[in-house]
Amino acid sequence: MTADMDARTRRVYLVLLLAPLLLLAFLYLYPLSRVLWLSVTVPTLGFGNFERLFTSSGIQNVIWTTLRICVLTTALALLIGYAIAYAALHLRGWRGELLLFFVLLSFWLSVLIRAFAWLTLLQSRGVINTWLMSAGIIDAPLTLIRNEFGVVLGMVHYMIPYAALPLYANMKGIDTRLVPAARGLGASPVQAFLKVYLPMSLPGLISAGILTFIFSLGFYVTPALLGGGKTIMISEYIAVQINETLNWGLGSMLATSLLLAIFALLAVLSFFVDLRKVFGVK
Amino acid sequence: MDLAPSKPFRLTVFGAWLAILFLTLPFVVVFPVSLTPQRYLSLPDGEFSLRHYQTLLQDPSWMLSIRDSLIVATGSTIVAIVLGTMTALACWRISSRASELVRMAMLAPMIVPSIVHALGFYQIWAQLGLLDTYTGLILAHAMKGTPYVVISVSAALANVDLRLEQAARNLGATALQALWKVIIPAARPGMAAGSVFAFALSWDELVVTLFLSSRGVYTLPRKIWDGIQDNINPAIAAVASLLIVLTVVAMVVRLLLARRQARLAAD
Numbered sequence: 001m002t003a004d005m006d007a008r009t010r011r012v013y014l015v016l017l018l019a020p021l022l023l024l025a026f027l028y029l030y031p032l033s034r035v036l037w038l039s040v041t042v043p044t045l046g047f048g049n050f051e052r053l054f055t056s057s058g059i060q061n062v063i064w065t066t067l068r069i070c071v072l073t074t075a076l077a078l079l080i081g082y083a084i085a086y087a088a089l090h091l092r093g094w095r096g097e098l099l100l101f102f103v104l105l106s107f108w109l110s111v112l113i114r115a116f117a118w119l120t121l122l123q124s125r126g127v128i129n130t131w132l133m134s135a136g137i138i139d140a141p142l143t144l145i146r147n148e149f150g151v152v153l154g155m156v157h158y159m160i161p162y163a164a165l166p167l168y169a170n171m172k173g174i175d176t177r178l179v180p181a182a183r184g185l186g187a188s189p190v191q192a193f194l195k196v197y198l199p200m201s202l203p204g205l206i207s208a209g210i211l212t213f214i215f216s217l218g219f220y221v222t223p224a225l226l227g228g229g230k231t232i233m234i235s236e237y238i239a240v241q242i243n244e245t246l247n248w249g250l251g252s253m254l255a256t257s258l259l260l261a262i263f264a265l266l267a268v269l270s271f272f273v274d275l276r277k278v279f280g281v282k
Numbered sequence: 283m284d285l286a287p288s289k290p291f292r293l294t295v296f297g298a299w300l301a302i303l304f305l306t307l308p309f310v311v312v313f314p315v316s317l318t319p320q321r322y323l324s325l326p327d328g329e330f331s332l333r334h335y336q337t338l339l340q341d342p343s344w345m346l347s348i349r350d351s352l353i354v355a356t357g358s359t360i361v362a363i364v365l366g367t368m369t370a371l372a373c374w375r376i377s378s379r380a381s382e383l384v385r386m387a388m389l390a391p392m393i394v395p396s397i398v399h400a401l402g403f404y405q406i407w408a409q410l411g412l413l414d415t416y417t418g419l420i421l422a423h424a425m426k427g428t429p430y431v432v433i434s435v436s437a438a439l440a441n442v443d444l445r446l447e448q449a450a451r452n453l454g455a456t457a458l459q460a461l462w463k464v465i466i467p468a469a470r471p472g473m474a475a476g477s478v479f480a481f482a483l484s485w486d487e488l489v490v491t492l493f494l495s496s497r498g499v500y501t502l503p504r505k506i507w508d509g510i511q512d513n514i515n516p517a518i519a520a521v522a523s524l525l526i527v528l529t530v531v532a533m534v535v536r537l538l539l540a541r542r543q544a545r546l547a548a549d
Binding site: 005006008009010011012017019020021023024027028029030031032033034035038080083084086087088090092099100101103104105106108109110111112115116117118119120121123125126127130131132136154162173189190193204214217218219220221225235238239242251252256258259262266275276279281 | 288289290291294295297298299301302306307308309311312315322323324325343352357365366367368369371372373375376382384386387389390391392393394395397398399401402403404405406407421423425428429433447451453456458461482485488489491492493503506507509514518519522525526529530531532537
């Protein structure tokens with residue numbers, strides 16, 4: 001605590017600090033701890049629920065599906081987000097700003113509306129299938145949703161701004177004079193990018209990647225709507241355990257595992273960057 | 283040294299515009315679909331109809347869900363602003379390891395997946411009798427919105443000199459007066475930005491709402507969700523179109539305001 005603070009000021013600011021903390025503890029941390037508690041007490045005390053991570057092939061299936069979709073989503077969102085961020089930063093004048101405007105627009109648009117828009121496009125009587133059939137390109141509708149294709153498409157669409165915006169912020173801090181320097185010394189544009197620019201943007205790429213991956217892991221709305229009950233990711237599986245089979249032990253165990261996985265990833269991330277910077281509090 | 287744009291760069295720019303097309307295409311398609319004269323989702327076949335917009339006005343359940351969303355989003359934004367601003371102010375003034383820990387703890391709801399805290403809320407809200415009530419939903423949404431307020435107020439305070447508070451005190455202000463008349467005004471831009479985030483978050487929140495409410499509090503996202511589950515009816519396309527227009531208008535207004543502010547600051 002700063003030394004030059006008198007007792008009265010200190011009291012005012014302690015109240016400002018402790019009142020929200022108490023509320024958070026009671027209304028957020030306590031409910032969260034109940035989930036952790038249930039995972040080792042329902043139906044019986046012990047790690048029986050966690051054993052199922054290793055024995056139940058159904059659960060392992062869901063976990064693999066989730067990981068596969070998240071890896072693919074993260075890779076695609078990073079690739080596309082990188083191109084957008086790079087172009088937005090290096091295009092002169094209004095073009096760069098316009099690119100960024102569209103990314104921000106998509107960032108602000110409702111997740112439910114996005115998933116709905118994709119349903120309109122992709123379902124069997126949807127816009128794309130109707131158009132392809134009336135043009136005579138296909139005879140029967142293509143299956144574009146209720147599978148991994150639909151889920152990944154919808155998720156990449158959602159995650160692009162989450163990859164592009166931090167990448168843009170990171171690239172802004174890169175000293176770009178080194179690239180023309182490399183070019184002046186005879187490097188081709190591709191060489192200059194791969195050997196000079198890409199390594200400098202690597203920390204940004206890693207942190208944007210881990211963040212996108214973390215957000216993807218716990219995603220519910222888009223996979224639930226575009227997976228249509230066929231391609232099930234972990235969040236939806238947890239919801240099914242609670243709502244349909246009332247299996248709190250299994251549901252809270254998976255929720256706990258998801259939480260632990262995310263904290264482990266954040267710990268890894270903290271090796272590369274200052275977490276406070278990633279979340280914008282510094 | 284200025285080098286002419288290279289071929290790989292032009293390719294990257296082309297890719298970026300292609301990506302923007304991918305980002306916006308779904309939203310563009312929603313508009314014609316909302317004008318279909320059919321009862322099912324389809325592109326209008328030469329004939330347009332406003333019947334689905336009419337449904338929105340005539341079916342009271344749509345209007346009621348908008349009302350519920352407004353109540354919950356407004357309430358939770360107010361709670362989040364108060365909690366988030368208090369935390370950010372205290373952490374700014376008392377900067378110590380402990381306050382840093384508190385700030386990190388306040389960010390937890392940003393990182394924890396919705397489904398995980400939805401289960402927790404459901405358990406405790408059931409005990410407290412808060413299920414399917416405005417209070418219950420407002421508190422849960424406020425917990426999710428608070429981190430964004432903490433972040434944006436912290437950012438606003440980052441450039442405020444700590445000595446400002448001390449100067450006010452030396453000139454005879456009490457600690458509370460200094461807080462109210464000097465520091466809170468400095469935090470105001472952050473509070474405004476944070477409230478936009480908290481409101482948008484609550485307005486769009488679905489997962490927690492699915493667990494905590496049923497028929498008593500029926501927000502717009504919940505109504506859209508149920509509508510998609512039952513059978514996809516083009517009234518949803520009409521709602522979606524309106525929400526997209528609203529978002530675009532809000533974005534453009536924000537952009538123009540930021541431009542004006544920048545110009546005023548430059549003068």
